[in-house]
Amino acid sequence: MDNPYLPYPVRIESIVTETEDRNLKTFKLVFLDPADENKFSYTPGQFAELSVAGLGEIPIGIASSPTEKGFLKFTVNKVGKVTTHMHNMRAGDVMGVRGPLGNWYPWELLEGKNVVIIGGGFAFTTLRSSIVYMLDPAHRSRFGDITVVYGARTPGLLLYKDELAAWEQRSDIRMHITVDGTSDPNWKYNVGFVPTVTKQKAPSSDNAYAIICGPPIMIKFTLPVLTELGFPPDRIISSLEMRMKCGIGICGRCNIGTEYVCKDGPVFSLEQLARLPNEY
């Protein structure tokens, strides 16, 4: 019997500091046993438990795309015991990964549709995975227009800056990068909160789905904008965060109503969320 609690051993290949406050680092992980990589077959939107022996596990969204072979990427905010320890680890160190866990963005439904991605702050990780996946030559034709609104407080707090710049240059994705404010005179993108910028850019809801991930305050003020633009609740997709342990729907911790966020989620449509107790 496979033990779903046993992490795959991985080696940290590289660590990149993403933000100017140095609180977010991206870890590129390589499986010690190459056979484990095949067992870890994932879809954008899923997460994994990162394991550090002696400290514990943390649930983190997968930032790499399944189209990127040979490694996994996780962008980790320094918050508690495990994440603080990880921020002090070095390339070459061994840790564990358990997953993939949870459901994913509804790629079957998104097929042939326009996709509007709205992200804020460091919740952009599984959205990065999704963008890389959709832009892959093998997948790009499956989707219509791709529009991205991504905001952070300052330019230095944006994740994946090199990739953002590269996507800006492409004609098959419409990027709207924004910051709450900046003193940089050379800042060439938008200034303003995500809800405001979404309203200004007004991505069409025609034949479209919206995927929204970010801090609760951003989601709260962006949802009315999306509704105004004509997105119905079943076409607004979001991803929940809850405290988790097992990640496989057994330990009971992330229960909301009939759902376990770790197994039945973390991805829910607004329509599904409306039927659940508002306890997240």
Added chain:
Amino acid sequence: MMSDRFVSKDGLKDGIRRLMERRAVIGPVFRGQYHEFAQLAQVDELDLTFQNSRLSPKGLFHPHSDRMFTYSLAKNDPEAGILKEAPQDYSPRVAVGIRPCDARAFQLDDANFETETIKDPWWVRRREATTLVGLGCNQPCATCFCTTVGTGPFDTAGLDVLLVDLGDGYLARPVTEKGRKLLDEAGFAAAAPAEASSRAGELRKAAEQSLGKLFSTEAIAGQNTLELFNAAFWDEVQFSCINCGTCTFLCPTCWCFDIQDEVSGEKGDRLRLWDSCMFPLFTHHGSGHNPRSQKLQRVRQRFMHKLKYYQDKYHLGAACVGCGRCVSHCPVNIDIRQVAQLMSASCIC
């Protein structure tokens, strides 16, 4: 059809002694002030005159603290930081004296631990290794309400064998093939006279009649989730609760657990430990956000999960078997039967 057998009181001891030579036998023993399920060192420890154990026997399959993995943290160890499964004993064992409600609870817990896609290896293997010999309840306690929640004092659903105390001996009813084999192994071969089986039937009827139907789980299943969630009565229900967690600790269908690492020198263990939705830390995010920071939210979660969410998710009835432990041990007299009545009422005004 597997037929009933009869075994005298001394015969039962002899049979259990025989079983103990070959496998671990677990049963109710009196320790301190209460009965608890423990492995028998000698057959005389077994006390089948008990009403019920204070702690449910869920620990047989889901121990309070369980070593999941071990690992080395030694700097020069090439395997350092890599988790290995901790050795476990899955050799066959027998649990004697399990009350029918607790056995039914194991089945309700199975829905959580063993799904089509994910199986909890520890729970599943321990379940497979264990033969459950139940004991019918001739005299249910005042806090029992098993028949209200779809089980009963002589329910065989979760058992391999049901014993019925007939005074002068036991009726031993094999329920499963596993149970029949166990009776053979113990040497309980004598067929029960028809009179013994009918006496057991009388005892069952009397026990069932002593229990009323106190509320309807179907009515709760029929309620709108959000209306129940937002009902005003939670404020009253939660008022006296001190969030001690006794109810979840004793409950046979409370399985929630925590996973923690524990390090000693250069060796470490990953453990799983019972946890409780009554505790604020249960849902406390690393960011400081807590979706159930209020006592009312936690009390409501416990009752809603047992009586509503579980029903709606698995369609196996409520996650409550009416054992009454939470009723009799709650330090502030919160009574799940009254809460269920509030929840099942169609109008709460």
